[in-house]
Amino acid sequence: MAAVTLSEVRKSYGGLEVVHGIDLEVKSGEFLVLVGPSGCGKSTLLRMIAGLEEITDGTIAIGERIVNDVPASQRNLSMVFQSYALYPHMSVRKNLAFGLTNLRMPRPEIERRVAEAAKILQIGELLERKPRQLSGGQKQRVAIGRAIVREPQLFLFDEPLSNLDAELRVQMRVELANLYNRLGTTMIYVTHDQVEAMTMATRIAVLSKGNIEQVGTPYELYNFPRNRFVATFIGSPKMNILEANAMGGAATVADFGTLPVVVPDGPISVGIRPEQVLIGRDGDLVAEGKVTLVEYLGSEIFVHLRLASGRDMLAKAANTAQHKIGDEVSVALRRESLHTFDANGLTAPRATTTA
Amino acid sequence: MADTTLVGAAPTHPTTAQIAAAIREERARRGKRAALLKHIFLIITSLVMIYPLIWMLASSLKPDNQIFGNLGLWPSELRWENYTAGWNAMAVSFTRFFLNSTFVTVLSVIGNVISCSFAAYAFARLEFSGKNIWFALMMMTLMIPYHVVLIPQYILFLKAGWVDSYLPLIVPRFLAGDAFFIFLMVQFFRQLPRDLDEAAMIDGCNPFKIYWAIILPLSVPAMATAAIFSFIWTWEDFLGPLVYLNDMRDYTVPLALRSFIAQDSVSAYGQLFAMSVLSIVPIVIFFIIFQRLIIRGIAMSGLK
Numbered sequence: 096m097a098a099v100t101l102s103e104v105r106k107s108y109g110g111l112e113v114v115h116g117i118d119l120e121v122k123s124g125e126f127l128v129l130v131g132p133s134g135c136g137k138s139t140l141l142r143m144i145a146g147l148e149e150i151t152d153g154t155i156a157i158g159e160r161i162v163n164d165v166p167a168s169q170r171n172l173s174m175v176f177q178s179y180a181l182y183p184h185m186s187v188r189k190n191l192a193f194g195l196t197n198l199r200m201p202r203p204e205i206e207r208r209v210a211e212a213a214k215i216l217q218i219g220e221l222l223e224r225k226p227r228q229l230s231g232g233q234k235q236r237v238a239i240g241r242a243i244v245r246e247p248q249l250f251l252f253d254e255p256l257s258n259l260d261a262e263l264r265v266q267m268r269v270e271l272a273n274l275y276n277r278l279g280t281t282m283i284y285v286t287h288d289q290v291e292a293m294t295m296a297t298r299i300a301v302l303s304k305g306n307i308e309q310v311g312t313p314y315e316l317y318n319f320p321r322n323r324f325v326a327t328f329i330g331s332p333k334m335n336i337l338e339a340n341a342m343g344g345a346a347t348v349a350d351f352g353t354l355p356v357v358v359p360d361g362p363i364s365v366g367i368r369p370e371q372v373l374i375g376r377d378g379d380l381v382a383e384g385k386v387t388l389v390e391y392l393g394s395e396i397f398v399h400l401r402l403a404s405g406r407d408m409l410a411k412a413a414n415t416a417q418h419k420i421g422d423e424v425s426v427a428l429r430r431e432s433l434h435t436f437d438a439n440g441l442t443a444p445r446a447t448t449t450a
Numbered sequence: 451m452a453d454t455t456l457v458g459a460a461p462t463h464p465t466t467a468q469i470a471a472a473i474r475e476e477r478a479r480r481g482k483r484a485a486l487l488k489h490i491f492l493i494i495t496s497l498v499m500i501y502p503l504i505w506m507l508a509s510s511l512k513p514d515n516q517i518f519g520n521l522g523l524w525p526s527e528l529r530w531e532n533y534t535a536g537w538n539a540m541a542v543s544f545t546r547f548f549l550n551s552t553f554v555t556v557l558s559v560i561g562n563v564i565s566c567s568f569a570a571y572a573f574a575r576l577e578f579s580g581k582n583i584w585f586a587l588m589m590m591t592l593m594i595p596y597h598v599v600l601i602p603q604y605i606l607f608l609k610a611g612w613v614d615s616y617l618p619l620i621v622p623r624f625l626a627g628d629a630f631f632i633f634l635m636v637q638f639f640r641q642l643p644r645d646l647d648e649a650a651m652i653d654g655c656n657p658f659k660i661y662w663a664i665i666l667p668l669s670v671p672a673m674a675t676a677a678i679f680s681f682i683w684t685w686e687d688f689l690g691p692l693v694y695l696n697d698m699r700d701y702t703v704p705l706a707l708r709s710f711i712a713q714d715s716v717s718a719y720g721q722l723f724a725m726s727v728l729s730i731v732p733i734v735i736f737f738i739i740f741q742r743l744i745i746r747g748i749a750m751s752g753l754k
Contacts, residue, residue, distance in 0.1 A: 173652065197654035
């Protein structure tokens with residue numbers, strides 16, 4: 096187990112800077128997820144920690160050791176690749192043992208570790224097979240096995256579940272979480288899927304355009320997003336965003352009326368999560384709308400609404416709700432569930448005064 | 451239409467299943483005819499292609515006077531002694547020529563495969579300054595005919611004192627001298643996923659170990675292709691040995707074959723063709739062995 100400290104880490108390709116001075120502290124034994132839309136630099140960041148990509152500026156330390164110039168093989172870490180990257184010409188056993196053989200580890204020790212990894216991942220009967228004879232899920236397990244036999248102080252995962260089908264992905268997610276609980280090793284996990292991030296992470300770092308937007312526990316990110324980007328990126332379905340105008344401590348939101356805010360005057364936005372959009376009149380702000388689409392999900396219902404101004408909103412309702420397309424409904428919002436973002440998209444403090 | 455069904459004439463109407471069967475039958479018939487035409491065409495063209503080979507085979511068993519005088523392929527009498535006499539027709543026996551050829555060819559194949567794959571690995575995977583320029587330069591050498599560099603090269607090897615030895619034929623093969631093979635391998639290496647290199651890097655491999663333990667085993671098809679071409683080209687190379695080898699005891703098979711065409715007296719064509727037939731045998735054997743490697747290699751890597 097080791098902590099990982101990034102300070103002022105930058106990466107440029109040619110003249111183009113893609114990672115802009117990232118500071119990040121990964122605590123020892125933590126499951127940190129780097130999440131962000133594609134092209135946000137999360138994979139590049141992971142590859143820099145792995146030593147597969149040189150850093151242009153800044154320092155990366157694993158434990159106490161600054162590893163800027165330490166080759167990947169000597170950073171005492173393992174990495175699981177999106178494509179699994181199993182060696183096609185080697186049996187599963189050799190795939191697992193390859194890294195250990197390169198370390199000139201004694202044979203009995205290699206065999207012990209391979210057997211143990213095979214037991215943890217239940218791939219014992221696959222050991223003599225070649226990767227091409229494995230299914231996607233089995234390949235994934237072997238790839239994880241190859242990472243754990245090294246007993247590293249740090250695990251890196253680069254979108255390891257994105258090549259699996261939906262059902263398997265959910266299953267592997269649980270297994271990975273169990274593996275983490277069992278090993279307790281520091282893990283850094285890259286994904287573009289916020290559900291994966293939310294379900295597995297101890298802490299999440301949300302990245303966008305080469306910057307860290309916010310670092311925090313899933314709870315913090317969901318309930319206290321620091322800015323509009325994080326607010327809309329975390330959570331599924333997405334947070335509703337209503338454009339509004341602030342003037343002298345009050346914001347005018349079309350359809351809903353005014354509410355007190357603590358932002359400078361100008362264009363602002365107000366966000367509300369779909370599960371906090373209430374159908375009915377029981378709220379601080381009420382608007383009228385029409386149901387345009389109803390998605391029945393079993394445990395809940397997504398109700399798509401169009402307000403009088405033509406603005407669309409999404410509400411999550413209980414699965415017993417009876418809404419039909421074309422229904423005229425009232426939409427109510429509670430003030431405490433609103434997120435207010437200033438003109439720059441930063442979260443504004445909540446107004447304490449009641450209007 | 452409604453009437454016919456009422457009077458019970460329905461059976462005269464083919465059911466959809468029957469129509470489908472008829473269509474299928476017609477399609478099969480048409481398919482068969484097309485296949486037949488295709489095969490006739492292919493057989494004729496392949497006969498044209500293979501005729502010289504059959505002619506050589508036939509001529510190797512004919513008496514000299516029948517080779518150019520008689521149009522028929524089948525010899526009136528089988529002259530098997532063309533083979534025995536041809537083998538020992540020169541001052542030096544063909545055993546020696548075949549050994550010489552084998553020596554030069556085997557070393558050339560080994561040299562080409564090793565050195566070209568090395569160079570190709572560098573071009574495909576390593577970063578070094580001027581990589582693109584070097585690659586372009588290498589590709590340009592593909593466009594220079596061998597005959598252009600022949601004389602400068604000869605002078606070079608003459609100065610080095612290598613003429614009259616196999617060194618000019620073998621040493622360049624170990625120096626990645628054949629841009630075609632490098633290009634072939636670079637293309638192959640490039641389609642191997644880089645993730646494998648990176649996984650190996652984390653698994654503690656240096657660039658050489660990645661080449662040796664990952665890239666090379668996955669490139670059996672490319673290596674086999676290069677080996678086959680390299681074998682054929684070296685085995686049947688005439689110009690190189692002609693320029694650099696002067697002593698008959700050093701001759702390779704193609705040079706020895708040339709010696710049958712005597713400048714002064716009657717040439718022993720029957721024996722010439724008999725030895726020509728034998729000279730092809732190693733190529734055929736080599737090809738059969740290595741082309742299986744190409745197929746097995748592709749199946750093994752499981753990349754496609």
